[in-house]
Amino acid sequence: MSGAVRTEPLHRETPLLASSDSCSVAVLLRGYAEPQGTGDAVRADGTVTLVLPRAWASDSSRRRSPSADGGAKTALEEAVRGPILVDTGGPWAREALLEALARQGVAPxxxxLVVGTHGHSDHIGxxxxxxxxxxxxxxxxxxxxxxxxPLGLCERQPLTLGSGLQVWATPxxxxxxxxxxxxxxxxxxxxVVAGDVFERLGDEDSWQALSEDPVAQQRSRERILGVADVVVPGHGAPFRVVRGAVKSSEDLVCEDKEAA
Incomplete structure (x- = not known):
């Protein structure tokens, strides 16, 4: 038997997506991409996700900017002690973002640490x-x-932010x-908070047209599907990744005989 992967909706209506011993993950704003009119215009905004360390508390003693004294590694270690925002949406979503953060007890x-998955305005606005x-x-x-x-981040070398928390290069x-x-x-x-590596669940018919490097993006998509149980895409609801097994022709023949 060989492995097979499929994706399906993840029905979560609350911002809290998942939690671990070290942090929680909440989708603050769900991204969207909606065609407008009869031309090629699209109204869109990117998903915004909050990773909140369990050890963090919103008191003034923790509001300290990371320092460069120990280099990039030490600065990152300091940065991940507080709330981490993955993408920020577009500038038109400013008030919605502030309100969503406040509901999580977080002020700007x-x-x-803010991680911008890529440089498009609907993700780092x-x-x-x-x-x-x-x-x-x-x-x-x-x-x-x-x-x-400098960080030295590349596809062969992920960036470890903390226990169970990494940044991957996904070109x-x-x-x-x-x-x-x-x-x-x-x-x-x-x-996996994937930015626009995945636009949305079921984007197989459209992502190539939006890609600057479809070959690299296909590689990134396969890499993510190989490890993710849940993907947070750039312009849609989180979805589940389900791994199963593809039945061989021999298995199918046996099933047919049993059914007969």
């Missing part, structure tokens, strides 16, 4: 709300004030420097 000044946060946008990592530090949709956030060991298994 509390956010210590609200970076200005988080001047105290470290920014990891595509492969660029900078601290408050614009101090950039394709926006070029060679797209990233995804991988959260392992949650109540739903491994959750």
């Amino acid at each position: 000044r509390d956010v210590t 609200n970076l200005g709300l988080f001047p105290r946060a470290a920014l990891l946008v595509s492969h660029d990592f900078c601290l408050p004030g614009g101090l950039y530090l 394709g949709h926006g070029g060679q420097r797209d990233v995804s956030v991988v959260v392992e060991g949650t109540s739903l298994g491994t959750v």
Whole structure:
């Protein structure tokens, strides 16, 4: 038998998607992409996801910007101690984002790391709300004030943020420097916040037309489907990845005989 993968809806109406011993994952704003009129116009905005460490509490003693004193590794370790935002939506979603954060007990000044999966305006349009946060946008990592530090992130070398928390290089949709956030060991298994590597559940008929590098994106999609139990796509509801087994022709013959 050989392995098979299928995807199906994940019916979750609350923002809280999953939790683990170390963090929770909540979809603050669900992305969308809706054709407008009879031409090629599309009204769209990107999904915004919050990764909240369990050890974090919203008190002033924890509102401390990451420091560059120990280099990029130490700065990242400091940044992931607080709330982590994956994408920010477009600037038109500013108020909705602030309200969604507030419902989780998080203020913009509390956010210590913002990960931008790629550089499109509907995914990083609200970076200005988080001047105290470290920014990891595509492969660029900078601290408050614009101090950039090298990371060495590539497809062969994921970036470990903490226990069960990684950033993967997943090129394709926006070029060679797209990233995804991988959260392992949650109540739903491994959750991958994928940006636009996946537009939505059932995007097989459309993602290639939006991709700057379809070959690289196909590779990224397969890599994510190989590990994810849940995918948070860039423009739709989270969906489940189900792995099963494809029956061989010998198995099918045996079943036919039994049925007869």
